[in-house]
Amino acid sequence: EAQVTQNPRYLITVTGKKLTVTCSQNMNHEYMSWYRQDPGLGLRQIYYSMNVEVTDKGDVPEGYKVSRKEKRNFPLILESPSPNQTSLYFCASSLVGGGSYQPQHFGDGTRLSIL
Amino acid sequence: QQPVQSPQAVILREGEDAVINCSSSKALYSVHWYRQKHGEAPVFLMILLKGGEQKGHEKISASFNEKKQQSSLYLTASQLSYSGTYFCGTEKNGSSNTGKLIFGQGTTLQVKP
Numbered sequence: 001e002a003q004v005t006q007n008p009r010y011l012i013t014v015t016g017k018k019l020t021v022t023c024s025q026n027m028n029h030e031y032m033s034w035y036r037q038d039p040g041l042g043l044r045q046i047y048y049s050m051n052v053e054v055t056d057k058g059d060v061p062e063g064y065k066v067s068r069k070e071k072r073n074f075p076l077i078l079e080s081p082s083p084n085q086t087s088l089y090f091c092a093s094s095l096v097g098g099g100s101y102q103p104q105h106f107g108d109g110t111r112l113s114i115l
Numbered sequence: 116q117q118p119v120q121s122p123q124a125v126i127l128r129e130g131e132d133a134v135i136n137c138s139s140s141k142a143l144y145s146v147h148w149y150r151q152k153h154g155e156a157p158v159f160l161m162i163l164l165k166g167g168e169q170k171g172h173e174k175i176s177a178s179f180n181e182k183k184q185q186s187s188l189y190l191t192a193s194q195l196s197y198s199g200t201y202f203c204g205t206e207k208n209g210s211s212n213t214g215k216l217i218f219g220q221g222t223t224l225q226v227k228p
Contacts, residue, residue, distance in 0.1 A: 042202060043218040058215060090156060103159035
């Protein structure tokens with residue numbers, strides 16, 4: 001089944017404790033992206049990747065890191081999480097041209113709580 | 116600049132119609148529409164490319180008015196399953212394929228029996 005898989009689905013952690021949210025897709029998509037969703041603000045792009053080893057900042061990249069060493073994986077790293085990063089996170093992927101031409105397929109989301 | 120959606124929320128009875136608008140201050144190259152049900156991931160509905168074409172998905176269709184820098188989503192004869200939050204997404208800088216998709220704040224649609 002074609003899907004985008006995020007792990008973990010839920011995480012409660014403390015300020016400053018490094019964490020990684022994994023994202024994997026099995027559709028051979030070139031484009032992958034991370035979003036955070038907060039009430040009233042919609043989906044805001046954190047980072048995106050047009051292909052392996054190519055990443056770029058979205059609208060809200062501060063406090064986050066990403067890497068794209070393999071086509072299928074696009075982990076989101078919070079080196080020193082803070083309470084303002086408490087949010088619902090979505091990973092998405094699409095075929096090349098993900099900005100304009102192609103639909104994005106979203107994972108089920110990861111709910112992070114930073115205490 | 117984030118596209119602006121209107122209305123923010125709408126409540127319908129089954130069978131009624133609704134229109135959701137998405138306006139941008141920048142020139143639009145493409146507009147994406149997604150629906151998100153409570154507690155679930157956004158699901159793709161359709162993409163419109165500049166040229167004013169209209170697309171359809173079930174009884175949901177959309178138009179893209181390049182001149183007005185606006186797209187509208189039309190929900191006809193709404194069903195209970197249409198309930199959810201609808202998001203439009205546009206290329207951030209009004210140009211094609213930069214990868215920077217920016218979403219509106221969402222419109223919450225509730226369909227009642």
